[in-house]
Amino acid sequence: MANTLQFDLVSPERRLASVAATEVQIPGADGDMTAMEGHAATITTLRPGVLRVTSAEGVKSYAVTGGFAEINATSVSVLAEKAVPSEEATGTVLDDILAEARELAAAALPEDRDMAEKAVNDILAMKAGLGH
Incomplete structure (x- = not known):
């Protein structure tokens, strides 16, 4: 799949996702953001909210309470305090x-x-x- 980035979501309990995504919508502490391939390197803290991941399998949502996301041109890694798939x-x-x-x-x-x-x-x- 062209124009994808590696998305990984982990919480203290388990790894919740590891997929090639076309976009990741993140509830950042300073505002919502969407990460796509080629995104500038960024680290943001998360606020409670809904994280959405778009991949070849469709859109998947996760309720998150906090943590942080590390974004770069080829990947998004989210370490959540607590995350639950919808x-x-x-x-x-x-x-x-x-x-x-x-x-x-x-x-x-x-x-x-x-x-x-x-x-x-x-x-x-x-x-x-x-x-x-």
């Missing part, structure tokens, strides 16, 4: 991630409040999309 996300797991996102939103500085509230809304949307 198909494994139960109501309880998403409730825990949602509670953490809400705590961060409540404590956010005024200039960060919009982004913090977006994290809450992203997780609510994932929860609604899964029928939870």
Whole structure:
């Protein structure tokens, strides 16, 4: 597949993904970002939210609580504090991630409040999309 980059997602519990991706949408602490082949070298911390990966198999979503992503021209490596694939996300797991996102939103500085509230809304949307 042309125009791909290697995507790896790991959490303390396990490796969740290792695929050739065309794009990776990352909930960065300083704003959402999309990494594609040829991206400038970047390291960003993650905020609670939904990470989406587009590959030959389609789009796969993961709820993440934090961690960091290292991006370069040929790969994206995400080390997440906690990450759950959408198909494994139960109501309880998403409730825990949602509670953490809400705590961060409540404590956010005024200039960060919009982004913090977006994290809450992203997780609510994932929860609604899964029928939870």
